[in-house]
Amino acid sequence: xxxxxxxxxxxxxxxxxxxxxxxxxxxxxxxxxxxxxxxxxxxxxxxxxxxxxxxxxxxxxxxxxxxxxxxxxxxxxxxxxxxxxxxxxxxxxxxxxxxxxxxxxxxxxxxxxxxxxxxxxxxxxxxxxxxxxxxxxxxxxxxxxxxxxxxxxxxxxxxxxxxxxxxx
Amino acid sequence: xxxxxxxxxxxxxxxxxxxxxxxxxxxxxxxxxxxxxxxxxxxxxxxxxxxxxxxxxxxxxxxxxxxxxxxxxxxxxxxxxxxxxxxxxxxxxxxxxxxxxxxxxxxxxxxxxxxxxxxxxxxxxxxxxxxxxxxxxxxxxxxxxxxxxxxxxxxxxxxxxxxxxxxxxxxxxxxxxxxxxxxxxxxxxxxxx
Numbered sequence: 001x002x003x004x005x006x007x008x009x010x011x012x013x014x015x016x017x018x019x020x021x022x023x024x025x026x027x028x029x030x031x032x033x034x035x036x037x038x039x040x041x042x043x044x045x046x047x048x049x050x051x052x053x054x055x056x057x058x059x060x061x062x063x064x065x066x067x068x069x070x071x072x073x074x075x076x077x078x079x080x081x082x083x084x085x086x087x088x089x090x091x092x093x094x095x096x097x098x099x100x101x102x103x104x105x106x107x108x109x110x111x112x113x114x115x116x117x118x119x120x121x122x123x124x125x126x127x128x129x130x131x132x133x134x135x136x137x138x139x140x141x142x143x144x145x146x147x148x149x150x151x152x153x154x155x156x157x158x159x160x161x162x163x164x165x166x167x168x
Numbered sequence: 169x170x171x172x173x174x175x176x177x178x179x180x181x182x183x184x185x186x187x188x189x190x191x192x193x194x195x196x197x198x199x200x201x202x203x204x205x206x207x208x209x210x211x212x213x214x215x216x217x218x219x220x221x222x223x224x225x226x227x228x229x230x231x232x233x234x235x236x237x238x239x240x241x242x243x244x245x246x247x248x249x250x251x252x253x254x255x256x257x258x259x260x261x262x263x264x265x266x267x268x269x270x271x272x273x274x275x276x277x278x279x280x281x282x283x284x285x286x287x288x289x290x291x292x293x294x295x296x297x298x299x300x301x302x303x304x305x306x307x308x309x310x311x312x313x314x315x316x317x318x319x320x321x322x323x324x325x326x327x328x329x330x331x332x333x334x335x336x337x338x339x340x341x342x343x344x345x346x347x348x349x350x351x352x353x354x355x356x357x358x359x360x361x
Contacts, residue, residue: 005343005346006339009339009342040346041346044295044342044345044346044349047291047292047295048295048299048310048314048345049314050292051292051295051296051299051314051315052292053199053200053202053203053315054199054202054203054206054215055199055202056198056199056202056215056216056219057216060198060202060216060219060220061191061194061195061198063220064194064220064223064224065188065190065191065194067220067224068187068190068191068223068224068227069187071187071224071227071228073182073183073185073187074182074183074227074228074229074230074231075183075231
């Protein structure tokens, strides 16, 4: 009977094969018990389908729109970060990499002991402890710290704001 | 004229900065969102809060809606996650309530129902009552399938389940609903005699 029940529900949903449809129609004509089960399930099916949706309070939409008005407009990510901005970052990094590689290439000392030998090269040593490099590294670390602090500030400000909005 | 606008048209208007177009989206979906929230929470005040939160979350994330599913399916998945968060939070908040209070509430609820004249109860009320006695997930699946007119695949998407799982759950939910209706009708007959 349980299996029949499932077939009847599927039949009412329109999810039965041709064979199952024929079987149901045959049983409806020949089996009184099956017909009674079918009528009962069909009645429930029709009642659920005809159920009305619940209505929220009259002020629901108005209250909600008041809250929506306080929200920032949702902006597509594309317009937040223009293509030129992404391309600009890519161009900057590519230029920086090419610049460093160019300097390195021109500073390499190339030598060849005989014509049949491969070229030999010596990569120049960069004295990281020299005052100029030390200044650059300190500057780099300083800028990084500023950037990290800035992002922390933005992140926590947003969290506090959203928490306050939620409590309202 | 504005009623004829599709969800997609209204969403693009909102994304262009027209917040008032969102009022139309709310109007088109508020009844179902509220009904679904009510099926989950079984309390009108909570359902309104869940429905409001869901619409606000949907507004904030509107630009992430990919349009590879129906807007309603996407919105119902937000309602589902919002409800789960809400109910989890509420369960934690109400753990301190003692059993005595709960008993008083239950007595008040049942006596309220026996007072109502049986003659005025329509079949719809029986079905609604039976649905309210189902588990949250069973009631939600039935509501999404019948009132939300969502396919099994769409329900699966909204609830984060496999469509085969939803199919089995829908069948079991309908079986339980049938049993509940039978139980309610038998109780009504007993009360009449």
